[in-house]
Amino acid sequence: MRLYAxxxxxxxxxxxxxxxxxxxxxxRHASQLQGLSTKWYGIALSNPFVMDALETSLVVAFISxxxxxxxxxxxxxxxxxxxxxxxxxxxxLIYISVxxxxxxxxxxxxxxxxxxxxxxxxxxxxxxxxxxxxxxLHMGFASLIAAHTLFLMALVIIIVxxxxxxxxxxxxxxxxxxYSTPFGTFRQVTLPLxxxxxxxxxLLSFTFSFDxxxxxxxxxGSETTLPIYVFSSIRRGVTPEINAIGTxxxxxSLIMLVTAQILLRRGERRNK
Amino acid sequence: xxxxxxxxESDQPSDTxxxxxxxxxxxxxxxxxxxxLNLSIRxxxxxxxxxxxxxxxxxxxxxxxxxxxxxxxxxLLDSEVVNNLEAHRRPVNMVFQHYALFPxxxxxxxxxxxxxQQRPRLAKPVIAEKVRKTLELVRLDGFEKRRIWEMSxxxxxxxxxxxxxxNEPKLLLLDEPLAALDRKLRKEMQIELQNLQRSLGITFxxxxxxxxxxxxxxxxxxIMRDGRIVQIGSxxxxxxxxxxxxVAGFVGTSNFFDGKVSGTGRDHVSVTLxxxxxxxxxxxGDIANGQDVCVSVRPxxxxxxxxxxxxxxxxxxxxxxxxxxxxTEYLVKHESLGEFLVLTPRQTELNDGPFNTGDTLxxxxxxxxxxxxxxx
Ligand SMILES: Nc1ncnc2c1ncn2[C@@H]1O[C@H](COP(=O)(O)OP(=O)(O)O)[C@@H](O)[C@H]1O
Ligand SMILES: [Mg+2]
Numbered sequence: 001m002r003l004y005a006x007x008x009x010x011x012x013x014x015x016x017x018x019x020x021x022x023x024x025x026x027x028r029h030a031s032q033l034q035g036l037s038t039k040w041y042g043i044a045l046s047n048p049f050v051m052d053a054l055e056t057s058l059v060v061a062f063i064s065x066x067x068x069x070x071x072x073x074x075x076x077x078x079x080x081x082x083x084x085x086x087x088x089x090x091x092x093l094i095y096i097s098v099x100x101x102x103x104x105x106x107x108x109x110x111x112x113x114x115x116x117x118x119x120x121x122x123x124x125x126x127x128x129x130x131x132x133x134x135x136x137l138h139m140g141f142a143s144l145i146a147a148h149t150l151f152l153m154a155l156v157i158i159i160v161x162x163x164x165x166x167x168x169x170x171x172x173x174x175x176x177x178x179y180s181t182p183f184g185t186f187r188q189v190t191l192p193l194x195x196x197x198x199x200x201x202x203l204l205s206f207t208f209s210f211d212x213x214x215x216x217x218x219x220x221g222s223e224t225t226l227p228i229y230v231f232s233s234i235r236r237g238v239t240p241e242i243n244a245i246g247t248x249x250x251x252x253s254l255i256m257l258v259t260a261q262i263l264l265r266r267g268e269r270r271n272k
Numbered sequence: 273x274x275x276x277x278x279x280x281e282s283d284q285p286s287d288t289x290x291x292x293x294x295x296x297x298x299x300x301x302x303x304x305x306x307x308x309l310n311l312s313i314r315x316x317x318x319x320x321x322x323x324x325x326x327x328x329x330x331x332x333x334x335x336x337x338x339x340x341x342x343x344x345x346x347x348l349l350d351s352e353v354v355n356n357l358e359a360h361r362r363p364v365n366m367v368f369q370h371y372a373l374f375p376x377x378x379x380x381x382x383x384x385x386x387x388x389q390q391r392p393r394l395a396k397p398v399i400a401e402k403v404r405k406t407l408e409l410v411r412l413d414g415f416e417k418r419r420i421w422e423m424s425x426x427x428x429x430x431x432x433x434x435x436x437x438x439n440e441p442k443l444l445l446l447d448e449p450l451a452a453l454d455r456k457l458r459k460e461m462q463i464e465l466q467n468l469q470r471s472l473g474i475t476f477x478x479x480x481x482x483x484x485x486x487x488x489x490x491x492x493x494x495i496m497r498d499g500r501i502v503q504i505g506s507x508x509x510x511x512x513x514x515x516x517x518x519v520a521g522f523v524g525t526s527n528f529f530d531g532k533v534s535g536t537g538r539d540h541v542s543v544t545l546x547x548x549x550x551x552x553x554x555x556x557g558d559i560a561n562g563q564d565v566c567v568s569v570r571p572x573x574x575x576x577x578x579x580x581x582x583x584x585x586x587x588x589x590x591x592x593x594x595x596x597x598x599x600t601e602y603l604v605k606h607e608s609l610g611e612f613l614v615l616t617p618r619q620t621e622l623n624d625g626p627f628n629t630g631d632t633l634x635x636x637x638x639x640x641x642x643x644x645x646x647x648x
Contacts, residue, residue, distance in 0.1 A: 170372035173339055176360040178386035178435070184360075188385075192376045 016250070023243035040244040050245060053229035057210055060141070060225060064148035065205035071149070072156025073198050077190070079157070080164045097154040106218035109147040113139065113219065139221030147219045148209045155208070156201035159264070163197035164190075200260035207256045211249065288315040289351070290475050291336060291443055296345035298331050298499075305331040307499040309345070313443070318469050318476045320486040322522065323496030329479040330369075332496075333445050336477065338362045350442065360389075365436035366445040370452065371428050373420045379431055380416040383407065386439040406438040409468070426457045433465075437472060446478040450485060462489055483522055487511075495519050513556050516646040520568045527574075527612035529567040530647065536561055541644045543567050547608035553642030566647050571615040573641035576602065577634040578624050585636030590629050602627065604635060 023041070027034030044050050079090055097105075117137040128134035171193070175185040213227035220228060226249065230242055291313040298306040305328045313319055321329040334340045335347050338359035346353045354362060365386065373382050380403055387399045407413050410430040420428060429449065436444055449465070450458045466489045469476045480486050486493050487507045495502045495510065495518075503515040507523070514520035517528060531545040541555045543565055551567045559565060577585060591611065592603035600621060602614045614635060627633060 168370070168372060170368050170370065171374060173359070174366070174368055174372035174374070175385070176358065177337060177339075177364075177366045178439070179360050179389040180385075181360055181389075184389060189374060189376075 019243045020247045020250070022240055023247040025240040025243070028240070040240040041248070044241045044244045044248075047241070049224075049229060050226075050241075053224045053226045056141075056223055057226040060144055060148065060216075060223075061206045061209040064145050064152055064209045065202050067145070067149040068152035068156050068205045069198055069202040072153040072201060073160050073194070075153065076157045076160035076164060077186070079161065094154045094157050097151060098158065102151075102212070102214035105147070105151050106215040109143075109150070109215065110139075110218040113143050113146075139219055140223050141221075143219045143221065144216055144223060144225075147215050148212065151215065152205040152208060155204060156198070159201040159204070160194055160197050163194045167193055196263040196266060200263040203256045203260040203263075207253045207260075211253055289313065290315040290349070291477075292346075292348040292351075293332070293335070294346040294348065296332075296335060296342045296347060298328075298335060298340060299343045304499050306335070306342070309501055311494060311501065311504065313475060313477060316473050316475055317491045318466070318478070318489055320478045320480055320490040320493045321496055322480060322483060322486040322493050325481055327496045328499040329481075329496055330447055331499075333366070333447055333477065333479050336443065337364055337366045337445055363441055364443040364445060365439050365441040366447065367432045367436050367449045369447045369449070371432040373428060373431055373435070375420050377420075378416065379412065379418045379420070379423070380407075382420065382431055383434045383438055385435060402438055406434045409437070410434045410464075425453055426461070429453060429461065433468070437468070437474065440472075441474065444474050444476050446476065448480055449478070451480075451482075458485075465489060483524070487523065493523070495522060514568070514643070514645060515557060516648045517566050517568065518648060520643070520645055524570065525613065526568045526570050528645075529569075529609055529612075531565060531567065533559055533561050533563045533565055533644070540639060543644060545608065549608045551642060552639040553644045554640055555644040557646060559644055559646075564647050565644050568643045568645050569612075569637055569641060571601070571613040572599075574612075574614045574635055574637050576604070576614055576616055576620065576624075576627060577636065578627070578631075579634070585634035588633055588635045590627050590631045590633065593627065593629055600626075604633070606635070 022033065024036045024038060025033055025040065026037035079087060120137055124137070125134045167190070171189055172185050175189045176182070180188060211227065212225075213231060216225050216228055217231070224232075226245065230245060233239075233242055289312045293309045293311045296306055296309040297304065307328075309332060321332060323329055331340060335342055336349075338354070338357060338361075341356055347355055349357075349362060349364070374385065377385070383406060384399050384403045387394055387402060403416075404413070407416065410433055412427065412430055412434065415423070415427065415431075420431070423431065429452075433449070446465075450461050453461060462485060465476070465478075469489075478486070478489065490507060492504060492506055493510055494504045497518055503510060503519050505513070510519060510523045514523060520526045521528070529543075529545055529551060531543040531551065533541060534544040534550065535542040536555075536559065539554060540552050541559055543551050543553065545551065545567075553567050575585075576588075586606045586609060588604040588606045590602055591605050594601040598618050599615050600618070602616065603611055604614055605611045612635075621627070
């Protein structure tokens with residue numbers, strides 16, 4: 001049994017380890033290790049295409065994660081206040097949207113947005129004053145952020161809800177007993193207590209958005225995020241430069257995931 | 273805490289009514305948590321709700337605090353109906369059962385929380401001064417910057433108390449505030465609570481299932497059962513004049529002998545027990561001929577006597593003896609009355625010698641000590 005587990009982990013992690021190792025390759029081929037060097041990192045970071053894609057990815061991840069944390073927290077707090085079948089329905093939908101494979105979300109968002117754009121674009125043309133070029137809705141930056149925000153929101157809702165339901169109800173009652181208005185209670189008691197969970201939700205969302213290839217592939221239009229750039233360069237052959245990019249992305253993701261985990265743990269302890 | 277001096281009872285609480293429940297009922301689905309409660313709370317008094325778990329004490333308190341609205345009836349504060357006034361608008365504060373202290377704030381910030389919510393805003397130095405004085409009052413000076421989890425259970429209890437009294441509420445509600453403390457600490461806190469109440473003059477409404485706690489601290493006790501108020505009175509009234517068997521059993525201990533009323537005289541009632549024995553006693557409420565009743569006799573009102581030549585009293589054998597220091601508790605058995613408890617002062621034993629298990633004695637009491645109670 002234990003041997004079996006070791007094989008599974010080797011199967012999962014050896015390719016990742018190999019990529020990390022080959023990113024330090026001194027040679028120019030991805031399959032031959034010819035001494036160690038960090039030169040590919042330098043090459044990757046001075047490649048304008050890489051830097052452009054990185055910037056797009058970072059901006060998309062930051063905006064998506066911010067929106068998802070904001071709306072997700074609002075939804076979680078609102079859901080905490082309702083009971084009965086409505087809540088059950090929402091809970092089910094949220095869990096479903098987390099479990100649905102990315103490719104389904106990608107295709108569904110694409111079809112959804114294309115349909116909406118096809119309906120709206122003639123409408124915009126019709127109402128636009130003559131003489132000015134009417135704008136066209138199309139896939140791109142905004143649709144990418146919208147799609148990411150949508151599926152990351154579910155993640156934030158789940159994380160924040162877990163913290164909210166672990167919170168002693170008498171704390172908010174104590175606050176209102178001490179003359180605090182409902183909003184005052186939210187600001188002074190609820191928000192500080194769930195803040196670690198919100199931050200953890202933000203970091204996880206940022207990582208997921210930053211790493212996402214599948215959804216972005218469908219809805220990014222002409223925008224190139226880092227995963228999309230990597231995907232298209234692989235078609236021209238894997239170079240140690242790609243390995244270096246992959247390793248950097250992985251390192252950033254790991255740091256964020258670990259931070260999120262620490263935040264969640266610490267919050268749990270303090271709420272006891 | 274232990275050096276807490278005894279503060280004598282102030283003048284009788286005034287007759288001003290500060291809060292009132294009028295025919296208040298509260299239903300949670302099918303559960304009737306409060307059933308037609310009628311109660312006037314006097315300004316400056318220490319009132320307790322006493323009853324077993326689940327009888328609706330917390331619900332009554334939460335309706336006063338504003339966390340629950342009554343299903344029917346009226347809750348009044350200062351002669352105004354406040355049924356639907358939100359908790360944050362009521363000049364009432366609560367000490368929660370598990371304290372509900374804010375874990376993200378320091379001791380000082382917890383205590384100042386209510387003051388910081390006031391509009392128009394209080395000046396920072398004013399708040400700081402009030403907090404400092406209250407910390408002194410509950411003997412926590414020096415703990416200002418501590419976090420809640422760095423405090424012991426007893427200290428947290430006093431922070432919770434300070435957080436409420438610093439606001440000088442019209443009504444201080446306490447939900448089983450001492451339940452989580454160990455026995456010794458509980459005793460000390462009972463004295464401290466009572467002293468605080470007397471020195472501050474704030475009206476206290478306490479909920480407890482511990483009769484000793486209610487008896488030792490309260491001016492008045494409100495005995496509850498299944499969502500209803502059974503009897504309200506001073507601890508002494510409830511002890512001496514319990515309305516029925518339930519109250520007599522809840523306030524102190526008593527021996528109960530079941531029977532039927534067989535004769536009602538001017539001030540004495542006779543009750544025939546199942547075994548045919550007839551007991552005399554005084555009726556507390558309205559008692560009708562033929563009614564099922566019980567005769568209640570407090571253990572300390574029963575005398576034990578060695579002299580078998582005297583005819584008065586019931587011949588009993590001692591089946592158990594517990595030495596309690598100044599008192600001794602005997603479990604004695606009578607062939608028709610069954611087993612009952614007797615509490616005798618040390619002096620009796622010194623006069624009459626120690627009674628041992630198996631000894632045959634005579635047990636007797638004054639007819640006035642036997643109360644004829646409704647069996648409810
Ligand atoms: N929010 C609620 N929802 C449903 N039932 C409740 C609620 N609060 C109290 N009850 C019920 O009301 C009854 C009285 O409860 P409570 O006032 O807490 O009693 P106590 O404080 O005397 O132990 C219990 O049967 C309890 O289950
Ligand atoms: Mg209770």
